[in-house]
Amino acid sequence: MTKYQMIVDLDRCQGCRACMEACKIENNTTEGTFWMYVFRLEEGVYPDAKLSFLPRPCQHCEDAPCVKVCPVGARFKRDDGLTLTDYERCIGCRYCELACPYGVNYFNWEKPEDRTYGDWSDPDLEPITGGLNPPWSNPALAEPQGPEQRMTAGGGHHKGVMEKCTFCVHRVDRGEVPACVETCPVEALRFGDVDDEGSPISRYIREHDHFRLLDDLGTKPSVVYVGGQPPSDEAHEIELVKARVER
């Protein structure tokens, strides 16, 4: 049976955040929402300072705390390892967000269409975009996905529902890799079926030292980190993005 996992090669990652942008455009996520986030971390003291980068997609845990706590089964696991959110069932209690140790959940605090990086109601755009908001939004994201035929793809659907990284379910179901993996300029991100012994990703994991984030919590993440080390307690963020949404 297929089991999708992602590899993050910390010996390659340059912290460029192209993955974050690819994710935003592909999934139409709103301002301040980073389904894929890349930490830029610094520790140590001059001249022994140390820099590191840490991409953080949803870990798609095999034993996902968020799935356990969801009171309505809107957050669920798929056989192929994807942890998805049914944005048509979610009641917006945000319990999944509390349960997740990785901080990957993003709630629609207000109408998504008010958080699309600009005012797209310009009449001059109407003939070109048909008033779409945002103009690059992809209708594929509003289709039911996979054999389960549930509404799980993309973001910015409704106010008051939870959304998060889907491993680009709408692409994966079409045999494509997630947008972040596809765009990574240095191929620090890889994606594939670990159930297939012969798959490149299986070999890559076998051949490299690796770790999983907060492994001791027993969540069994589907994201495997190659090279580098887990972030130390001293590591702190530099170059913060504009992350807090305000009215």
Added chain:
Amino acid sequence: MTTTLGDAGTTPTRATGPGLPQGIGKLTRGWTLFMAVTLAASLFGVYAFFYQQANGEIVTGMRDVGTMRGAPWGLYIAFLVYFVGVSFAGITIAALIRLFNLERLRPLARMAELLTVVSLVLGTLAILADLGQPVRGVINLFRYARPQSPFFGTFTLVIAGYLFASVVYLYLGSRRDAAIMAKESTRLQGLHRFVAAGYKDTAAERGRHETATFWLALAIVPMLVVAHSTLGFVFGLQIGRPGWFSALQAPAFVVLAGVSGIGLLIVLAAVVRRACGEQESLDEYVFSWLGRLLAVLTITYLYFVVTEVLTATYGGGGRENDVTDAMLSGRYAWIFWGSMALFGASLVGLLIQILTKRWSIGALVAIGLAVNLAAVGKRFLIVVPSQTDGMLLPYETGSYSPTWVEYGVVIGLIAMGAAAIGIFMKLIPIVELPEEADTRVT
């Protein structure tokens, strides 16, 4: 009995009021003013709620954890926990009174039951206020209920089973008194007949009534333990939240629930004593009993707090310490130490009265309010710091401060509760009518 009926029949034009006990039906100035204030506050709460529905929870102080550096759970959940706690105390007392036939405490029973029902309703509303999609919540929480989720115990179970049981329980009690009062021909007679629903309070009926309530009381006890423990689990089982993952959560919850519930019961009892002229039934014994119980629970709770803090400070890892530090010495210290001071002062006040055996209702009311304030503070601390300061990945520390919308909704809820009790008092005796009740004013 028949005479009463007869008399009632001969005086059909008799005005409401003087005939009924506990000032039922009488619209006093104080009561009207109280209702005006509480209803106004309730309306404000309703406005705040719909304002939030229209604009989204961006109008609250809540935000995502992680990159957004906020807290997705805030005041609403803190008060949910608080309200459900109050209900626990209410139903426990009521059950104890029935199970052990504590006759001298019987006057407290209905208040306790009423407190339970009202606070459960408020808890439910607090949940709805918190949901991003409340309408979906009402449907999906039942349509797709998942018992595996600790939330099930809190939301679905509490809303459905627990609340239902308590309502039935309250009703069974009230029915008897309604039947008794229905014998009076008053403007409320219709209502009382309806509530009584054919119950005539004959000896046989009363026998059945007693057994039914006894067994129902027995049935409710395990249900409420489950409900409150799961409420503890909602937090206690979260591996990913430093400050939450603790076996103590459930018991600590239950005890603090008792503290706040009994505190409110004292306040309510004092009010009823004055407003309904129940000086004889709600005598010093009743209050001293409540006072002693409150003292015991407060001591137990403080013990839990100490052990929790100790485990956190000595046992806890790096991130665990961040949360404890924020609470003990950081941005949340004022809430923590404030609550602790209130608990401490209350305990001292109680111990003095216990030792001197001289009880002051005024002092007890003050203490009742104090421990509730402290309880709210503690609920806040259980909910918030673990979110803002408890991320396990190197996110920046977060922050949360409620907005007027959240305060509005919470104040509105409390006001609704008060109003509901106020109305109840004017319709059904809030102090159970004694056996062989003579409803006529002598």
Added chain:
Amino acid sequence: MVTRRGFVGGAAASTAGVYVGSDLLFGGSEILSPATANSLAAVAEDVVRTTCWIGKQDCGMLARRVNGRVVKFDGDPANPRNVGTLCPKGQAQIVSIYDPNRVKTPLVRTNAKGVSGEWRKASWAEALTMVADQVNEVRSRNPKMVLWQKGRSKAKSFYDDAFVKAIGSSKLGHGAYCSDAGYRALEYTLGLHGVIHPDFEHTNYLLGWGWNITNAGGNKFCWLTWPRQMVAARERGLKIVHIDPRLRSAGPFADTWVSIRPGTDLALALALSNVLIEDGNIDVDYLTKYTNAPYLVGDDGLFLRVDELPQVWDQAAGGPVVAADATTPALEGTYEIDGESYKTGFTTWKDHVAGYTPEWAEDICDIPADRIRTIGHDFGEAASIGSTTVVDGVEVPLRPAAIMAYHMAQQELGFQALRAMTMVNMMVGSVGAAGGAFSDFTWKIHKNYEAFEKLAVEDPPYDFLLNHSKYFPINTGFPAILAKVMNDPDKYEVEDVPEVAILHMVNPLASFPSQPEFLESYPKFKFVAVISPWLNETADYFADVVLPAATVEKYEGPISATDQYIDATTMRIPAMDPLFESKGEIDIYLDLTEEIGVLYGEDGYLAQVNAALKLEEPFALPLDTKPTPREILDRWSKAQGLDKGIEYFEENGVLLKGRIDAAKRYGYATDPPFGGALHRLYGESLLKAQSEMKAKGAEETYWRDYTALPTWRAPTMEESPAEYDQYLISYHQVENKQSRTGFVPLLAELTPRQHLDMNPAAARAKGLDDGQEVTVESHNAVTGETRRITTHIAYTESIRPDTVAMPHHFGLWSHPTSRGRGPSPNEIYFTGEGYMTNTADQSFHVKVKVEST
């Protein structure tokens, strides 16, 4: 979907009660989801192959479209430059296509220049006529007084070449703010157009000298191609010595961090040569055969010449011989010839660097002498002098030690610093060797190589760029000098200054130091036409007419897609019609030249395009009919032997010409070797220029760095008072490129606010906290002028305590997205004497003091 949103929107506007209902029925519930509404729309998906526009290296892109509307850009896997990947800018640029804040129609100014503009919409016809009339009026007197200025040009043949030639205007680029001092140094030293970069397929030991690995590209590429090759090289064992005041630029990829003091790179380079010579890590064969090191240099610093021909000491002949005829030239030695003593160029160099020991450099660069010695030693050993390897069947010398130094040129001593770094490579013979030092992707000798043999220093009057002047015998063409000249022509002995400017994809006011010069000079233009997708800062203050250019949605090309190993070409093909009333620049120039009256006929624009694109019969454009850009590119494609013409690119995106032949890639292997250029170790013509400059009365500040051999002196900024105790340097962020990315909200989200990187210890010593607002005051050591900006401290341990750093790309105000994000370091840099190189290139160094506001 539209109707639903409409409904919900309306409901939300009405009472909350109604809203909840509508949310249940239409927004939130499973009863009717937006999906159902959505899926009603028939969806036609397709892909257009095009190239990135927002950056510098024009990566290949696949534009994913739904019903003709672009929904996403993906990297084109067929393009060797980016192999299916894109950087954050490439991903985010989709927003700029639809940006309603773009210039939608031609605009005509209605208020005075020099302040924020007020505009009226105009038709293309009206706007083009206005520009044409102004251009023609000036052309009739002196076409050179029309200035075409570019920031970036993405179809050089159409713009820089054809258009400029067709109207006979002057032209000006952005290089003086980039790395042109390095280009000049390499053109001078190796004859190649470029700075220096490694051969990642073979390099084992790399001096990442100011290389902003994780944020900026380096030579020729804007970013991602170099990092791709770097991580691959590291996986086979490449070691990187990161020489930079900041560690952040290299991130985790530095094996060693040498935190050098800003502005002292020349000193370190000289010390490294000292170590190489001391260790004997010298490639005698290379230096003797391929450089002018054996030339005999007299006490006057000039070569011994007979009939103009430089002489070498031939050991066999035991006397001086014309270099070309010598069979056994001596690399080293001092020789008596007719009573005069002559040293070889190499011996002169050896004596020159003898004093530049690691111990000498230690205090200047603030690097321990033993570390410098270690690096020099390791570099020399890694070069494995004498070894060879076989690449693609061709045997070439193997010298896997190299330097990546690009923006190192952006300092007062940039020209000589880059010469000195190149000479470090020359010592070990790694120039053009496998794993060694490269400058361009070919060994085509640049015309400047010959031109620099005799540097013309003419008498005034000079042209407004001061070409061939006593100020800049080597002259990049410096917009700030243009500004200074316009502000005071007499000072620079200039008679005519330009009257009309056509500004092409350039934003001098925001992007170039320094603002005061531009604020004073550009309003002096009688007429300014700006061709830009946005009403940028320069347009806002100076434009008379703004012509709306398309962003990525246009035809442009041909575009090189090489990664330096594979030869490939691509095209920019519009994934949508240009939005609003904007047009692609090629269209604009076709229309403009037609309006000016120089489109058709001999020497017309079309003829110039034929020349620039080398279009000959049968592919040449007829000179009497106006083609579309697609037709032109179609002819070019056919001229390349592609029968399908432009359709080939529309179908395949990129034309792959295969791996570049090793005999073309490696200088040793080319025929003639190194493209036939004799590498100039000894810069005789520089010294000659110096004496001519002196003779013509140029001040020392202009001639002091015209020395035959790179010679250390303390940069001018060191003369600032001690209270200006911090060096300000600036850097490039991967999220930004020039000013256009400042208009993209997704990128603004990633880089929300300007900040000042500062070492926490240094900051605390001044009582400055992390995040605190501070003023940064710079001081001009020549004029005494001071400038200030306000920004916020950002603590970082990965910077020298005596250095503060700021990213560029801020200080914009013309777009809602760019406003209020803090100042640009350009606002406190100085330009001109003391803050530019001897080749008229900007220095991005200044001494500052940081104080709490």
